[in-house]
Amino acid sequence: MESPVLLPPVTGTKSPGKTGVLIVNLGTPDSPSVPDVRKYLREFLMDSRVIDIPYIQRSFLINGIIAPFRAPKSAKVYKQLWAETGSPLKYYGHVVERELQNALGSEYVVKLAMRYQSPSIKAGLDEFQQLGLTDIVVIPFFPQYASASTGSVYEKVMDIVKDWQVIPAIRFINRFLEHPKFIEGFVQLGRKYLSTYEYDHVVFSYHGLPERQITKGDVAHNVCQFGTCCESLHAMNQHCYRAQCFETTRRLVRELGIPEGKYTTCFQSRLGRTPWIKPYTDDIIRELGAKGVKSVLAFSPSFVADCLETTIEVGVEYKELFEAAGGEHWQLVESLNDSPLWIETLVDLVKTA
Numbered sequence: 001m002e003s004p005v006l007l008p009p010v011t012g013t014k015s016p017g018k019t020g021v022l023i024v025n026l027g028t029p030d031s032p033s034v035p036d037v038r039k040y041l042r043e044f045l046m047d048s049r050v051i052d053i054p055y056i057q058r059s060f061l062i063n064g065i066i067a068p069f070r071a072p073k074s075a076k077v078y079k080q081l082w083a084e085t086g087s088p089l090k091y092y093g094h095v096v097e098r099e100l101q102n103a104l105g106s107e108y109v110v111k112l113a114m115r116y117q118s119p120s121i122k123a124g125l126d127e128f129q130q131l132g133l134t135d136i137v138v139i140p141f142f143p144q145y146a147s148a149s150t151g152s153v154y155e156k157v158m159d160i161v162k163d164w165q166v167i168p169a170i171r172f173i174n175r176f177l178e179h180p181k182f183i184e185g186f187v188q189l190g191r192k193y194l195s196t197y198e199y200d201h202v203v204f205s206y207h208g209l210p211e212r213q214i215t216k217g218d219v220a221h222n223v224c225q226f227g228t229c230c231e232s233l234h235a236m237n238q239h240c241y242r243a244q245c246f247e248t249t250r251r252l253v254r255e256l257g258i259p260e261g262k263y264t265t266c267f268q269s270r271l272g273r274t275p276w277i278k279p280y281t282d283d284i285i286r287e288l289g290a291k292g293v294k295s296v297l298a299f300s301p302s303f304v305a306d307c308l309e310t311t312i313e314v315g316v317e318y319k320e321l322f323e324a325a326g327g328e329h330w331q332l333v334e335s336l337n338d339s340p341l342w343i344e345t346l347v348d349l350v351k352t353a
């Protein structure tokens, strides 16, 4: 009698065969047209992790205000951002997808996905399923954890695979602000500017967040008071997005050798009237101008690719604000995009996941 062929037992989380790597950024409209921007904003802002108010109110806000009024304004700004290669967020996403695939080799299948719009997370996961991959690494492209960004990617992935007969072993990357190569990537980009010009001040502007979203994730209760408590990252506050941003700045200034008093951490892109995490970048810019600061180098280290929030908000709008406040020279440090150290960071994240 023929003896049965036994496969080796699956131990740990790594199953036999190739590993699927899903890299996920936030998303961007398919084009800068008003209907496409409206479609994108609707999907994005109807996410209850992004606008975390009851469904009826959220729906009223999106359909009554954002879709009719904000979408045409945003479309104009997206037209300014749009390159021949389309949205930089998606363009660099595809470049990184290719370069990461080359760096990881044939044992891995790398797919780019966007949390909102295209290419969708479902399309990427469906492809892994068709290829029979049951070992998956998901890397949300957000250096710091927030429920509205990383949390939302986790939720979407789990919502899709929950109906599969064979649920794959999935390893999620929670955050990577501590990764030395991620830090070094921004340091190298920044040095290019710091070595050729003596800036009066350096600004680290992160995407903002409503304060209540941090309070809701404050599992140790009232650890975050939105003040100096966020200036160190430790076991009790490690899920605090604001504290993670201050930690990112600390690591960057240490490597760049920027002295105390010569830099500021602040938060941009607030929406609505509820309090968002402070200090607000626009307030800081006005204060710097009033103090006679003439030149600023601006980093945007909550993003790994150029996008509306970096190129336009920091690179164009904040520059105008700084000049109106008496400043003379405002320089944005571009994002990691397809820089070799960013690809190396991703390789490390996959291999140590």
Ligand SMILES: C=CC1=C(C)c2cc3[nH]c(cc4nc(cc5[nH]c(cc1n2)c(C)c5CCC(=O)O)C(CCC(=O)O)=C4C)c(C)c3C=C
Binding pocket: 026, 027, 028, 029, 041, 049, 050, 051, 074, 087, 089, 142, 146, 148, 149, 207, 208, 209, 210, 241, 269, 271, 302, 303, 306, 307, 308, 309
């Ligand atoms: C309540 C609103 C928002 C929260 C919370 C929020 C969190 C958040 N967002 C990012 C990353 C990106 N956001 C981008 C654009 C963008 N964000 C919001 C609102 C919230 N974001 C809006 C309304 C927009 C669109 C701008 C407009 O049209 O007016 C982008 C850029 C996308 C692009 O196409 O270039 C990114 C990236 C993070 C990381 C985050 C939580 C920390």
Ligand SMILES: [Fe+2]
Binding pocket: 207, 269
């Ligand atoms: Fe955002």
Ligand SMILES: [Fe+2]
Binding pocket: 223, 224, 225, 226, 229, 230, 237, 240, 241, 242, 243
């Ligand atoms: Fe905090």
